[in-house]
Amino acid sequence: MTQFRLYGCPACGQLQFPPRRRCGRCSGTALGWMPASPRGVIEDATIVRRAAGLAPGEVRHLATVAHESGARLIVRTPEALPAGTAVRLEMHESDALWADATEG
Numbered sequence: 108m109t110q111f112r113l114y115g116c117p118a119c120g121q122l123q124f125p126p127r128r129r130c131g132r133c134s135g136t137a138l139g140w141m142p143a144s145p146r147g148v149i150e151d152a153t154i155v156r157r158a159a160g161l162a163p164g165e166v167r168h169l170a171t172v173a174h175e176s177g178a179r180l181i182v183r184t185p186e187a188l189p190a191g192t193a194v195r196l197e198m199h200e201s202d203a204l205w206a207d208a209t210e211g
């Protein structure tokens with residue numbers, strides 16, 4: 108498994124999501140992808156029933172996750188996860204963000 112990353116400022120450690128050209132804390136411009144905690148909590152979820160790439164009857168579970176940094180991320184989940192569920196985030200090879208429920 109690869110290290111989870113978010114865009115941020117290595118000079119001061121501030122994560123910038125969505126990515127920006129200048130740091131909102133120190134105005135630095137040398138921003139890039141930085142290791143970040145993979146932990147978050149489901150805020151809201153929905154089921155997509157019609158979308159490009161979905162076969163008839165197939166569904167896609169999406170959720171808004173509150174990341175520990177304060178960022179809000181739209182992620183895919185393997186199943187419907189209720190609000191308040193603690194999750195671990197992972198970037199899949201397809202560049203889609205996925206979240207799985209964590210134990211405890």
Ligand SMILES: [Zn+2]
Binds near residue numbers: 131
């Ligand atoms: Zn900064």
